[in-house]
Amino acid sequence: GAGVSQSPRYKVAKRGQDVALRCDPISGHVSLFWYQQALGQGPEFLTYFQNEAQLDKSGLPSDRFFAERPEGSVSTLKIQRTQQEDSAVYLCASSLQGPRAYEQSYFGPGTRLTVT
Amino acid sequence: DQQVKQNSPSLSVQEGRISILNCDYTNSMFDYFLWYKKYPAEGPTFLISISSIKDKNEDGRFTVFLNKSAKHLSLHIVPSQPGDSAVYFCAASGGGTYKYIFGTGTRLKVLA
Numbered sequence: 001g002a003g004v005s006q007s008p009r010y011k012v013a014k015r016g017q018d019v020a021l022r023c024d025p026i027s028g029h030v031s032l033f034w035y036q037q038a039l040g041q042g043p044e045f046l047t048y049f050q051n052e053a054q055l056d057k058s059g060l061p062s063d064r065f066f067a068e069r070p071e072g073s074v075s076t077l078k079i080q081r082t083q084q085e086d087s088a089v090y091l092c093a094s095s096l097q098g099p100r101a102y103e104q105s106y107f108g109p110g111t112r113l114t115v116t
Numbered sequence: 117d118q119q120v121k122q123n124s125p126s127l128s129v130q131e132g133r134i135s136i137l138n139c140d141y142t143n144s145m146f147d148y149f150l151w152y153k154k155y156p157a158e159g160p161t162f163l164i165s166i167s168s169i170k171d172k173n174e175d176g177r178f179t180v181f182l183n184k185s186a187k188h189l190s191l192h193i194v195p196s197q198p199g200d201s202a203v204y205f206c207a208a209s210g211g212g213t214y215k216y217i218f219g220t221g222t223r224l225k226v227l228a
Contacts, residue, residue, distance in 0.1 A: 042205050042218030102148040107159030
């Protein structure tokens with residue numbers, strides 16, 4: 001079956017531009033996560049959705065970052081007024097069950113954002 | 117502070133030999149641990165997991181060992197194959213949270 005997909009795969013933005021990154025999770029998956037991975041680092045948690053509810057946004061680095069999942073499936077991560085420090089790979093992951101069900105998450109290929 | 121640490125950024129192993137990747141954690145509330153493998157330009161792929169009620173979990177060539185008292189886990193790959201060359205991340209969760217905390221990764225190179 002289809003895995004997690006993300007688009008675009010690569011995005012170059014000029015400093016100050018707004019960007020929107022899309023994630024299509026595996027169909028039927030309740031949980032959806034966004035992670036940010038800087039070069040040479042591990043993925044760092046940004047935010048978590050259970051269906052359409054955003055239950056944890058503690059990892060979002062600033063109020064320029066906003067995520068939504070309005071119908072409990074596709075999710076969009078929006079970054080306003082991009083800065084050079086936003087350059088990273090943004091990973092989306094989904095898992096079948098709700099929170100605290102210890103299970104693996106399935107990751108998408110990521111969107112590499114470069115801010116110039 | 118880094119709650120999950122992988123202190124070896126890279127490791128080279130001869131094909132057919134054992135690869136041992138290590139991971140240390142600081143939060144005693146973590147109770148579920150995973151290893152992910154990542155190839156360039158791809159997302160991480162799940163490899164194996166272990167819960168804190170066990171000290172060992174095995175899946176084919178891959179075995180994860182958990183030492184709770186030392187807050188240490190390790191991944192053993194036997195025998196190592198060139199296709200195992202990738203970056204390996206350990207991740208931990210628990211303590212009432214559902215997010216995974218990742219280490220910085222270890223780049224494994226298996227030499228043919």
